[in-house]
Amino acid sequence: MNWEMIFGAANSWALLGWTILAFAPKRETVLAYIFFGGSALLACLYAGLIIPLMAGWISDGGPVGRPPADFTQLSGVMALFDSPGGATIGWIHYLAFDLFVGIWIARNADAHAISRWQQIPILFFTLMAGPIGLLLYLLLRLITGKNPDKAMLPS
Template identity: 45%
Template sequence: MNDLFVAVNLLALVGWCFLIFAPKAEITRIALNNMLLPGLLCLIYSAFLITEIFLRAGSGEGGFTSITAVQGLFSAPNGVLLGWTHYLAFDLFVGIWIVERARFQNRWPLILILISCMLFGPLGLLLFLGQQAIMQRVSI
């Protein structure tokens, strides 16, 4: 289980390094803009999900109807790995989306936003959306 955790983290980290250090490079276009790395994370997530569905079928563990039920989803190591891979895939996808839409004259704000997105997901997205709204108002 730990090996899978390390593997999905490394995949995501490689993607984030491409986005942060070489957003316009050919390797970034191949690995990220063509959705190779996010697609691989989604494939791994899907395999975990199917495995968990069959392993937990009828067990009554976990669900989405209450906070207690959601905690049940994360009570097993497989559930934590499933949730973590979900976060990694979606945060990386959002990072790609940000780079594709970013209009910065200076790369430092983009780097800070990407790091925020990598570490704190929705906070990085919020910073980007705020920055874009400000840029749009200034250019009107």
């Protein structure tokens, strides 16, 4: 399996979704296209790779003799990421979830009348360091006073 090609294609696809999210007009249909064409498609790619990998139907291209992949111990998770396939699949996981959070931030910010220009730096941080972008957005909601009693709720 060409893990480098899959990695590059997933990265490019996610970046396209982020670019559209940041600069396209604030329309519900645009967000729906980014959700289904971006996050949902990346999630399908993730499922289409992780299931056959965990079932042993495809190789992750990693070194022979390493500990088996195991989500319950650090050494098992490290073993999973110690291969081109494991790192690629893990990265697709990040891409899908971070884009989903970015869509939620944009939709929520639009609903609270936060300008797209204020959203762009937060979306950038969400792309580059997911939880930090989410934290910045929640703090922006708190600071701007848009429903301060509910600013930290995901509504």
